Amino acid sequence: MDQFEKEIKIIVDLHSEESIKNALDEYIELFESGKVGEDKQIGDVEFVKKEGNEIKTLLLGDCPTKEEVIEYYMFVRLINDKEDAVQQLEEMKDYYQNTYSPIYFSEALVFSNACNYPNLKEKVVKACEMIANYSKKKNDTWSLWVDDEYLAGIDALYFLAKKDPTYIYLIAEYIIPYWDDEHAQFTIEEYIKKLFELYGMRKEFIKAFVVSDNSYARGNMFSDFRYLKEHFEKNPDDYSYFKELTIEKYVKEESLMTEYGVSRIKELYTDILGIYCEDDLPEYWNNEYEAVCKEIDEKRN
Numbered sequence: 001m002d003q004f005e006k007e008i009k010i011i012v013d014l015h016s017e018e019s020i021k022n023a024l025d026e027y028i029e030l031f032e033s034g035k036v037g038e039d040k041q042i043g044d045v046e047f048v049k050k051e052g053n054e055i056k057t058l059l060l061g062d063c064p065t066k067e068e069v070i071e072y073y074m075f076v077r078l079i080n081d082k083e084d085a086v087q088q089l090e091e092m093k094d095y096y097q098n099t100y101s102p103i104y105f106s107e108a109l110v111f112s113n114a115c116n117y118p119n120l121k122e123k124v125v126k127a128c129e130m131i132a133n134y135s136k137k138k139n140d141t142w143s144l145w146v147d148d149e150y151l152a153g154i155d156a157l158y159f160l161a162k163k164d165p166t167y168i169y170l171i172a173e174y175i176i177p178y179w180d181d182e183h184a185q186f187t188i189e190e191y192i193k194k195l196f197e198l199y200g201m202r203k204e205f206i207k208a209f210v211v212s213d214n215s216y217a218r219g220n221m222f223s224d225f226r227y228l229k230e231h232f233e234k235n236p237d238d239y240s241y242f243k244e245l246t247i248e249k250y251v252k253e254e255s256l257m258t259e260y261g262v263s264r265i266k267e268l269y270t271d272i273l274g275i276y277c278e279d280d281l282p283e284y285w286n287n288e289y290e291a292v293c294k295e296i297d298e299k300r301n
Contacts, residue, residue, distance in 0.1 A: 006046035060089035225274030
């Protein structure tokens, strides 16, 4: 038995909207019931197919959105050769150091398909909200692993955000403050940046920046560490939107300090400028920071 064999298996037919709907309902119920979160981890779930009386692994050939899945697989697995990617996905096995290892990629297959059904959007969004909330509640990357290299939940969030940028912020929520930068580096550095390359600058990225509670993640959302500073200087309406979101968020937050004793709001501003949180803010930005803090304090009191 493989050491990462999944205990919870959800049967789905990727060519049936009704079957995908039922699979999403079952997936959502795992979170709502506490089976995932209190009893099992999100990485213990696998979507599978049923052939006769047998439960089998979902393969690329079962997936109507093959090209989208292949492209995504090459992105997350850092594969340059499409033929290699296709071969692995057709078998869901990776040959490494003279050993075949199972590939757990069913989440990508299911959500890439589910996002193409308008009638299923509400359920897809709910499932993705459950994933982000699970990650926030656990606040530990350990609870997200699907195997010893890849994470559960991020595939679903990516395909939803790729379909509708409104939900980019869910990836920002998923990347928690207590993130394993060493072993889960790709997720924190590349996912939102990939979407930024796809969409270009939109207000949804400003929302993701404010929603994020991880400074390192914020610093990797754009093409350059100082991109947002230059953008705000050229687009004052977007900076006003940033301030509005920041005030709205931090009026409700229990604490305005990080676990390291740094002002969370100042950290937002140093991240805009691409400088260390210990550094002094330039006069203009310091005045802006202090004005925002003052308004937050007034509304909290």
